[in-house]
Amino acid sequence: MTGGRDIADGDSRGDPLGSPRAGSRRIPDETPDTTKGLGSAKGADLAREALDAAKARNAAARNAAARAGKRTSGSGAAAAGVSRRLQRRRWSGPGTDRARDPQLLADTVGSWLSAAGAGREIVKASVFARWADIVGADIAAHASPVSLVDGELVLQAESTAWATQLRLLAPGMITKINAAVGRGTVTRIRTRGPAGPSWRFGNRHVPGRGPRDTYG
Structure with a gap:
């Protein structure tokens, strides 16, 4: 701290407490006080360190979020690809795609006979x-x-x-x-009903004379 020395005009060595005597004068101390700006300098350093730490934490959080998003999107795309492959490989059952799916024999034969005109x-x-x-x-x-x-x-x-x-x-x-x-x-x-008797024989015939007494 800034201080000074009291120097008496006379000899002060006889005073065991070194208290100044009357008529003494105070000489300022030549040693500079370095503790005045120490508190402010330490406060600025601490603020700068806290800001740097906050920036580092924010950057780490952003990087972690980006990595998590990449993993999620990658797993989602992989799952979608697997789902599409399973859909392509899954059997649709008889009747959905008549050109490729297995069909019942009776239905197939019936369709073929209908197309052939034999039904x-x-x-x-x-x-x-x-x-x-x-x-x-x-x-x-x-x-x-x-x-x-x-x-x-x-x-x-x-x-x-x-x-x-x-x-x-x-x-x-x-x-x-x-x-x-x-x-x-x-x-x-x-x-x-039952048909009446016919006297036609063969493919060739001539018209008859009409109703008559056949057995007359």
């Missing part, structure tokens, strides 16, 4: 072959299918009475036939 003939053959199983043995014993064209089934009855009976039973027979061989196979039934 109608196969349905017709199925109705004729399974006639007794479809309509029952009682009806099959008295009527037989003759033709199936454009949904119209023509039946031949063995008698006029059975022809009339078949006309009454037609709605139920249509339901049974469509349930057995496919919906829309038969839409209507036409029944024919």
Whole structure:
């Protein structure tokens, strides 16, 4: 600290306490005081060090966040790539892509027959072959299918009475036939009774003279 020395005009050595005497004068100390600016200098250094430390922490935090973002984006892209590969490899099941997916044999054969135009003939053959199983043995014993064209089934009855009976039973027979061989196979039934006797023989004939007494 800044101080001074008290020098008496006379001899002060006799005073054991070295207290100044009356009439003494104070001489300033020539030693410079270096502790005045020490506090301010230390405060500036500490502030600078704290600022540098804060900057370093902020930079480290930014770098860590950037690294974490890269890892997250990289893992997300990898997961997306794996998901796309799995989607490409996953089976879609029958029926989704008919060109590549496995299909049922019955559906495939049916589609092929329909494209070839053979479906109608196969349905017709199925109705004729399974006639007794479809309509029952009682009806099959008295009527037989003759033709199936454009949904119209023509039946031949063995008698006029059975022809009339078949006309009454037609709605139920249509339901049974469509349930057995496919919906829309038969839409209507036409029944024919027994035909009268014919005296035509061969491919060539001439018109007759009309009704007459054949056995007269």
